[in-house]
Amino acid sequence: MTTEFISTLTSATRESLAEIGIADDADLEGVHIPDLLNADVSWGQAHKIIAYLTATGLTFTFRGPDDTWTPARWEEFVESLVDSGILSWEEVAVCVLGELNPPQVGTSLASNDNIKAQYEPRQAMRAVMSWFYEQDGTCRVCGRRMHIEVDHVVGKDEFVKQGRDPADADTLDNLQLLCRRCNVTKRESHKLGGLSFATAQAALMWILHAERPTTLGEFERLCREHGLTMANIRFEEAWAMAIWLAKAGMYELDEAVDEAIAEAVEEAVESADDEPALDQ
Numbered sequence: 001m002t003t004e005f006i007s008t009l010t011s012a013t014r015e016s017l018a019e020i021g022i023a024d025d026a027d028l029e030g031v032h033i034p035d036l037l038n039a040d041v042s043w044g045q046a047h048k049i050i051a052y053l054t055a056t057g058l059t060f061t062f063r064g065p066d067d068t069w070t071p072a073r074w075e076e077f078v079e080s081l082v083d084s085g086i087l088s089w090e091e092v093a094v095c096v097l098g099e100l101n102p103p104q105v106g107t108s109l110a111s112n113d114n115i116k117a118q119y120e121p122r123q124a125m126r127a128v129m130s131w132f133y134e135q136d137g138t139c140r141v142c143g144r145r146m147h148i149e150v151d152h153v154v155g156k157d158e159f160v161k162q163g164r165d166p167a168d169a170d171t172l173d174n175l176q177l178l179c180r181r182c183n184v185t186k187r188e189s190h191k192l193g194g195l196s197f198a199t200a201q202a203a204l205m206w207i208l209h210a211e212r213p214t215t216l217g218e219f220e221r222l223c224r225e226h227g228l229t230m231a232n233i234r235f236e237e238a239w240a241m242a243i244w245l246a247k248a249g250m251y252e253l254d255e256a257v258d259e260a261i262a263e264a265v266e267e268a269v270e271s272a273d274d275e276p277a278l279d280q
């Protein structure tokens with residue numbers, strides 16, 4: 001039994017943890033983060049716990065769409081966005097198609113000086129496009145076809161760490177396709193990203209449109225429960241959707257729109273003075 005980590009938490013947090021049967025570091029294995037928040041652990045402390053769990057490789061869970069979210073329910077959900085007049089089917093299609101579009105390596109990779117230096121004049125494009133077509137078009141990590149980007153297998157920062165020239169990372173052999181999300185969460189600065197069931201942008205809107213929180217506070221709480229670890233300002237920005245829809249009579253808020261706006265503005269100002277942005 002060790003409490004090396006838990007002893008770094010505040011006494012209030014340790015009391016809350018004890019109430020849900022977490023007394024030593026090992027008890028945190030498999031913890032459901034919303035249970036911590038429900039036991040009155042503050043987000044700041046929960047974030048510290050998540051960072052510890054991530055760093056030590058212990059597992060933990062968040063909320064997400066439950067088993068009732070079958071393909072039929074997702075279909076119904078998107079249909080409801082169209083039926084309510086938020087989007088047209090054409091816009092849905094345009095949005096999806098835009099996210100399926102392959103990355104523009106012909107103009108980026110082929111004009112990269114480090115890549116160009118490895119080929120005879122005018123041959124870089126041939127090499128880059130041949131490499132590109134040889135890929136299978138899916139993310140190497142999760143297999144999705146959406147949001148595909150080119151990523152370094154061994155990153156430039158790793159090259160620097162090994163005392164090598166980061167320019168040497170730019171070889172076709174060292175490139176792979178990853179989806180935007182898997183690519184972003186690889187970064188050191190985003191170690192706590194990618195915990196929610198979808199990209200942050202999508203998860204924010206799913207929480208808003210599917211869970212329909214009626215206050216900003218409830219929205220923020222749901223975002224935390226669903227694994228969004230970024231700074232509060234992201235929630236206050238996304239909350240604009242609720243306010244805009246409420247103005248159009250398409251969303252129910254706990255209070256009048258004017259009051260909701262005034263409150264959200266204050267929250268956003270407070271967020272700016274808050275602790276530095278955590279992630280993303």
Ligand SMILES: [Zn+2]
Binds near residue numbers: 139141178180
């Ligand atoms: Zn992926």
